[in-house]
Each structure stands twice: as structure tokens, then as C-alpha cells.
Amino acid sequence: MHIVVCVKQVPDSTEIKINPETGTLVRTGVPSIMNPYDHFALETALNLKKEHDARVTVVSMGPPQAKSVVQLGLALGADEGVLLSDKAFAGSDTWATSYALSLAINKLGKFSLVLCGMQAIDGDTAQVGPGVAQQLSIPQVTFCEEVKVNGKKAWVRKATDYGYAIAEVDMPVLLTMMMHKDFEARYPSFLDIFNSDQKPYHVWTAEDIGAKKEYLGLKGSPTQVDRIYPPEKGCETQMLTGAPGEIAQKIVDILKKENCLR
Amino acid sequence: MPSMDAVSRGLMLESLRNYARRRLPYDFLREKDRNNEFPAEVLAEMYDFSTLGVHLLLIPKEYGGIGAGTYDIYRVCEELARMDLGIATSVFATFLGTDPLKVGGTEEQKAKWMSKIAREKLLVAYAATEPDAGSDLVNLKTRAEHVVKNGEIDGYRITGNKQWISNGGVADLYAVLALAPGGPSWFLVEKGMKGFSANKHEDKHGIRLSNTAGLSLDNVFVPKENLIGMEEGNGLTEAQAVFGYTRLMVAAFGLGAGWSALETAVKYSQQRIQASSPLSEKQGYTHKLIVPNAVNLEASRAYIEEIAERLDAGERGLQTEGAIAKYSATEAGNKAAEDSIQALGGYGYTRDFPVEKIKRDVKITCIYEGTNEIMEMTIYRGRWQEHLKTRGEYYILKASEMEALHGENPDVGARASALALRTLAAVMEECRLNKLTRHQYITFKLGNFISMAETSAVFAKRASAAYSESVKFDTETWQAMSRIYARASALKIAVEGVSLVLGAAAESSLPSKINLAEIQSVQSGIMKDMDTVARKLKEVFKAR
Structure with a gap:
């Protein structure tokens, strides 16, 4: 079984800084990490690898320094790593990114599962995973928390607005993963990092994956970003705690105090 | 040995930072510091191959290690010092203890002992200092006498006392400097050898998580194979040969500890409002207590990096440069920690904030590995x-x-x-x-x-x-x-x-x-x- 995991390098959200003048994200000096949802997807793949003797490939797209997340994947136990890195990819939106990733996955050959994080903590779009599935013409299940493989089928438990749903799907399938609330990212040992340098690692350009340049980068992206700005603080939030009845009473009291109720 | 690529090094540092975040919260360190307690379980985890395997950095690849370069070691030492200088010292003692073997050991000895240190995760100690011999090692009093069997040297009997030995009471293996008939020589002494014992764990001003003890050697028999290099008289040369390198590690300790304290002060200064504005807005505060320390620390970083790169490029010796790095970085680190206490005012003087502990810890960097x-x-x-x-x-x-x-x-x-x-x-x-x-x-x-x-x-x-x-x-x-x-x-x-x-x-x-x-x-x-x-x-x- 071959599992492909898509990972993204993102700024550590605990260190986010916004330039107050331009309203853009300050990336200089901000440490980069593997998107936590992708990290969970990777761990899911590595657990399946242990149970099913699978082969795991990590794929990322980004500037040369994004090698770091691919190598982290290799150090944690993946077998092969691919970084899509080319100026032609710069500025790609979710559509163009999905297009490039799907070409890379196809180039890797046969696969049973593609695992992605449900969204990246920088853009929060949650569009790339589904986009890749669409480009690959395979089914998708989003917001999965648990995956099991049985023969040619995948069993998944996914979150819904009201609880959980269980699904059984034919493979190949793309799953986007959301974390258990108690998930703690694992970090590799020094020896694993050292040995990861010996594993197969490729940097592919747009040409390597046979991508059409007009579908890549800013020009190939249908999304136009108007501006990015931190939300303005409009009002104060008050958190009410206690038993449901107590909270309801507190709300009534507040509404009365504000003259909304008599 | 050249250093590794920046990506691999970055991942190692991140693993180390993550370990510290999870396992070494300040309350834990404070408790151990108060109890003067060596955290054996932490060292065991840090040496564990699947957790970190930090001791492998100094072991060459051919003996099962990673064979890191000087630049890598400097970065790891700086990070270790940010975690806790006592733990850092314990790791450093293993690095230091393997040095006589690395510099003077025969191929056979290196293959045997380096592999053993890597595989069995041995804590190592470097035992040179004596009650009357510190940087003046010529005053060495510990003696190693020949034990002759059938007319040939079969081994040595070592007698003497060692002092201020990091990992002294907890190590598995000791590199011991003793005066053999042919001159000062390094011997490998294993824990439990008859006549070999450690004294009490010292009650120190700082680095209280590092075990420091005197050693007592009473007619300890070591086989001739444990004479490093299989030749007597090279001990002082071997001790000198690594100073350029080992002092760079202590320099990195001063840098890491100093920045750790100063970062706390810089963050504190933005939150503490004094006379309606934060302390960080006041020149009388920043230009006295913060800025000069940041400058001195970064100056010493520049110097450490220069020397690390030269050592990685194959230059040897660099004893004077190693001394400059150690001197400038540890003086800067010590002063930064001192001023950070002042910068936090009354809070800095309590043990609720880490700067008080860092100040006690970092002082040792001005003392050990040569004052x-x-x-x-x-x-x-x-x-x-x-x-x-x-x-x-x-x-x-x-x-x-x-x-x-x-x-x-x-x-x-x-x-x-x-x-x-x-x-x-x-x-x-x-x-x-x-x-x-x-x-x-x-x-x-x-x-x-x-x-x-x-x-x-x-x-x-x-x-x-x-x-x-x-x-x-x-x-x-x-x-x-x-x-x-x-x-x-x-x-x-x-x-x-x-x-x-x-x-x-x-x-x-x-x-x-x-x-x-x-x-x-x-x-x-x-x-x-x-x-x-x-x-x-x-x-x-x-x-x-």
C-alpha cells in the first residue's frame, strides 16, 4: 500500500506578527513549523504503515526552505520525500496548488490513500485537500479523525456538526484529517534526523510534473486577494460558566440590565 | 569534522526545544534546583535513541554516532543552556570525557569505547582537576603505578583524589588523568572498579541539577588496555589539544544562558508599566540594563561562529581563539543575567522568575574549563x-x-x-x-x-x-x-x-x-x- 501525505510549511501561529502599517503577515524571524493538521495526517499514515507494511511519501509545495517539513516527515518515518519548488508556483491559490499537487501525486505512481490536513493554520481555507481529490478524480472524505484500512476499503470516522459519522469508502481515496484534541506532535530523535538525510528526496519543478504554466502562480490563480488585515476589535466578549440553568439565568439578567428584556 | 546542513540542524534544535517545552517546565527545574537533585530520568531520556540521543553528536559515524561538526555542537550547546545549564553541563561532561579518547585513543580503543558509549548510552566524566591542581595540571598528584606480571606491564594501580568532577557521582565511565612513570596519562576507569568511589554531591551556588563530586581512587587496578593511546606521557598534550573546541562549547553556554535571561527581561519590560508607560520605552532602563548586554552577547556570537567555522574547515589548535570565545561570551552571559535580575526589580530577586536561577547557574561558565x-x-x-x-x-x-x-x-x-x-x-x-x-x-x-x-x-x-x-x-x-x-x-x-x-x-x-x-x-x-x-x-x- 502506498500512502501520500501532503504537508505544508506554515508560520508558527503562536508567534504570528502583523505589520501594523501594511497589514500583512511578518514572516521574517517567525519560526516555521509543519501545519499541525498535516502533522496529524502524517502520524495517521505512519501508524497505518506499521499495521499494513505501507510505503509513505511526503509531498510539499513551497520555497526551498520548505525542505524542512519534508525532511521532518522523513525523520518521523516516511520513506520518500518530494518538494515542489519553482518560481512558477509562487503566488498559487488553492486551485493552482491543488493542480500542482495532483500532478505530483500522479507522477509518484499508484497510491491507495492521500492524506491531507483538513486546513492550514495560516490560510484556513480547507480547500486544497478537496481540490486535490477533484483533480485526481477520486472520492474524498473530509474532517476525518480516525482511519482504518481493511482490504481495498478505508473505514473512517469523521466529525460532523452534530457528532460523528462513520464511512466506508473504496480506495484510492483522499482524506482530510482533523486532530484529536489530545494530539501532541511527535518530534524525531537526533539519529532519525541524521538518517533521514539518506532517504530519497526530490525537488520537482513545474516542468518535472508536466504542469501548464498558465495554471500556476498568481496568473493561474482564479482567487484575487483584495487585502489582508487583522480583525478590528468591535466588542467585549464575556464568557459565562456554570450549569445550563445558571447560564440561562445569567443571560436573562444581562439582557434585563441592558434593557433588552423587561 | 564538517557540520551538517542547516535543515537537519534546525530539526535537531526544534526536537530539543520541544523536549524542553514538554519535559522541563520551570516549576520542575526549580524543584530540582531547590533539592540539589540530579535529574537522572531526564538524562536517560535525552540519551535515549528514540527520544533525542544527544550524546551521539560527539561520537563519530563509524562508531554509531552522528559525528556532528563544531558549528552543530555550538548551536546545540546554546540551546541546552537555554533549557538548564546544569543539564547542559551533564551532557557536556560526556562530550568532554570522550575527548581524550577521540584525540589520543588507538583505533582499537576508539572502536571499543566510542561504540560502547553510543550503544549503551554511558554517562561519561572527565576527571582531571585535583584539590591542588586545576588549570596548573603539572601539580598532578594522582599516581598510576605499573603492575608487572611475568616481566611485562599488565596494568596500572591508580591512587589519588579528584575534585569538582561533573557527573562524578553518576557516570558510568571516567577519563582519569594520572601521573604514570612515563608522565601524565589518561586512563579509562569504569564505575564499580575496586577501590574507586565518588564522594558526596557538592552543594553548589548554581547548576544544581548537575552532579558534581570528588573522586577517590585507592589502588584501583586498570588493565593496560585502558591507558588511552597505549603510551604514557601524552596526557597534558591531549588535554591541551581540545581546548580550542571545548571552550567554544562553554562559550555557547554563556551565550545561551545570557540570552535566556535577557529575553525574559525584554518581555517583562514591555508589560511592566511604570509612571504610565512600559519600562521598554525608557532609555534609562533599556540603554543601561538591556541594550549593552544584547550587544555583547551578539558580539560573542559572531566570534563563536567564526571560530566554529574555522574548526569545521579543518584548522586545529586555536587555543587563543577558544579562550577569547569563552572569555567574551561567558562574561557577557554572566553580566546579562545579573542585569536581568535588576531589570525585573523585586520579581527578579525571587525564585518565581527564572532569571535568579540563571544568574546562579551562568556564573560557573566564568569558572569551569579554565577561569x-x-x-x-x-x-x-x-x-x-x-x-x-x-x-x-x-x-x-x-x-x-x-x-x-x-x-x-x-x-x-x-x-x-x-x-x-x-x-x-x-x-x-x-x-x-x-x-x-x-x-x-x-x-x-x-x-x-x-x-x-x-x-x-x-x-x-x-x-x-x-x-x-x-x-x-x-x-x-x-x-x-x-x-x-x-x-x-x-x-x-x-x-x-x-x-x-x-x-x-x-x-x-x-x-x-x-x-x-x-x-x-x-x-x-x-x-x-x-x-x-x-x-x-x-x-x-x-x-x-
């Missing part, structure tokens, strides 16, 4: 020889290099650094003419001046080039720091150098040989630069 007074002497001795050999041209040439750099890049403080170097050359020459080096105090002060002048030159050079991965500041800030450091160096050497010479010589024309007017004129802009550094520190270490 900083021994460093001043070593630096002076090394460069005095150069001054004599070149007939006073040594620092004149270095000053010319800085003047050329100033021509290429006038923003890095190279002009002030050139003035510091020229002034240093003049002071040293005046000391020679008046035979002032008969005053030990002057020689030690020269060590101090040399350290500052050389560090300023290296800082200017590195502030002008592409920055390494470890520099958190932008070009504007690092160059401002370099200018501040170079100006202070030139002024200090001029003022204190003249004062020393005039104070000791019957008569001297030194003041006329120093361009004090120009040294004063390059001080222009210092306030603006300090403002820049203060502002950028807040951005880089932003309080939440």
Missing part, C-alpha cells in the same frame, strides 16, 4: 608571542584589514574596530618598551583588550556578510550592534590602556601615539544606534 582569569592569561600569552614575532605588526595588519572593510562597508563599525586594533598595538608596544609585562595585572588586562579588539573585528566582518541562521536580527540592528561594540572597544582600550601604561611606567609617550580625537569622533551616532537596538529587541522578543 576567566586563566583565559585572560592564555589570550595575552598567545597574542604577545604574535606581537613579538611580527615586531608589533600583528594588530597593525588587522587594523588595515578593518580599514579596507570600512571602505567597502562603512556601516559595520570597521573604522572604530580599526582604531581599537591600532590602539591595542600601540599599548602592547609601549608595554614591551617599558617591560611592563612583568606586572601580571597588566598582562591580564591586555588579555581583556585583545579579546575586545579581536571580537570587534570579527563582528564587523560578519555584520557585513550574509547572516547565519542563528541571527535573529535584521541587517540594520546587527550592524548597529557591531558599531556600538566597536566604539566601546576602541574607547576602553584607549582610556584604560593609557591609564595602565602611565600608571606603571616611569615615563611614556603613549598618549601621543593614540588617536584619541578620532576615537572620540567615532562615538558619534551611539545614541541613535542604542535606540534602534532597543526598539528591535521589542519586536524580536515580543511579549504576549
